[in-house]
Amino acid sequence: MSASNFSKNFYLLGHERKCLSQRKLPNIQEVLSFLMYNYKSLGKSLHNSIKIVIDEVNAIWSKTKIPVMKNPNSAEKLKNLYQKWIKIKKNRTHTKSISQKKKRRKFQGLFEKVI
Secondary structure (H helix, E strand, C coil), X not given: CCHHHCCCEECCCEECCCCCCCCCCCEHHHHHHHHHHHHHHCCCCHHHHHHHHHHHHHHHHHXXXXXXXXXXXXXXXXXXXXXXXXXXXXXXXXXXXXXXXXHHHHHHHHHHCEC
16 A cells, blocks of 8 residues: 555544535535645645635535635634634543543534534
């Protein structure tokens, strides 16, 4: 197997996504995983990665003729989701902490929401 067959696995997000599905609206987990691919695997800045992801999500939503938020609002929302994920990831070793478990479950509950 070549090295290109392996993909990074991100905490709570699963494997990196090199692209978003064009056949369905992406959920938060897919969008964050695509963000991580652009940010970590391709080495782009967080700001540029967010812009790429937002443009891709907007393109998918525009195909459905559903109105979307303005880019600054979308970018801020995605950045906040990323920062929440970072905070949960930093405390992942606190496995016995009840509050950490609640935060992790609450964050994972967002995954099914369409972004």
